[in-house]
Amino acid sequence: MKICALCLPAEVDKQIIDDLTETVSEDKRKRIARYLRHEDMLRALLGEILARLMICRETKIRSSDIEFYTNEYGKPFLRGVDNLFFNVSHSGSWVVCALDTQPVGIDVEKMEPIKLDIAAGIFSPVEYDKMQQKQEKEKKEYFYNLWTLKESYIKNA
Template identity: 40%
Template sequence: MKVFAVPVDFNTPFPRELFDIISPERRNRLSEFRRKEDKIRGLLSELLVRLVLDLYYGIHSHQIHIIINGFGKPFLKNLPLHFNVSHSGKWIVAAVDDQSVGIDIEKIEPIDYQKISRSFFSNEEYTFIMDQQKQDQLMSFYSIWTGKESYLKATGQGLSVSLNSFSVCNDSGKIISNVSPGNEEWHLQSYNISPEYHLTVCSPSAVFPDKPVLFTLEEVIGHFVCKS
């Protein structure tokens, strides 16, 4: 497994030819976005995956065909690799592996985490959050939230699975590194790429990289502009 991240500067010029590199489906979807920031995040999400597949796996962009399953999860057609992407605020992140993988990043912002966790989390998870010191509760909420989201993305089921139907906490009330709905075992790994964000990766494997590989925005854009 490999995990990657790139920070975004929304004031950076993005050459129009970059939109010709991504899949027609994503290009059409981006055309419906009104906000510039949403278009850029969507563009960079796919460019990051294409860059990684080229640099680390020798798969060139013209060989990459991305399809979407019935739950909205993207797959690589005719390639023995799995990937997942996420973005929030100024960060775009991706995970690539030879088995199913999910990734989620969230910007840590003040929200009514007590109401949300009571409504959508398991009783065990809600109790875990509320048992923390007041100053740690918000971070605990995002730790659970990104864990649950990354699991749903890894399994490819999305929100067809209820958020309170599984738990990423054990009986002792601690965040653990695996969730086991049914007979499946999944593992979680969190990374600290910025104090204002929480990033979690989910995989059937318990082996994770020590840290994400960081690209600059210039490296991502330059890779494709130089080759186009």
């Protein structure tokens, strides 16, 4: 498995964004344009660019020849490329991509302040009890570690 992480700079020149936008499909450009927040648009754009870069390096396929498709659950895949799977995640300042010969999932989350009560509806009773037994300062880290693990697992399916 290969994993690549990109930490977004505080500012990106508009010309660079425009140039990068030209390297993705028309469909992706339309989806990116719908984002209301500039940061969300940039993360989505760079997630696709990062996936393309990793796929190009692994397969020697030109970026312009890569076509992404999505399955019925919205998970992206490459048609016509056997035994190569990828997944992208982005949050906060980070964009990550995992590439493997097996189905793969990856997740990254910015550790924002959160009401940990929501874990009762997300985690199993055992997981929730384990979180509740943690010291207060460790609960948020436990929540995010378990949450990203579960997200990665689901995205792998």
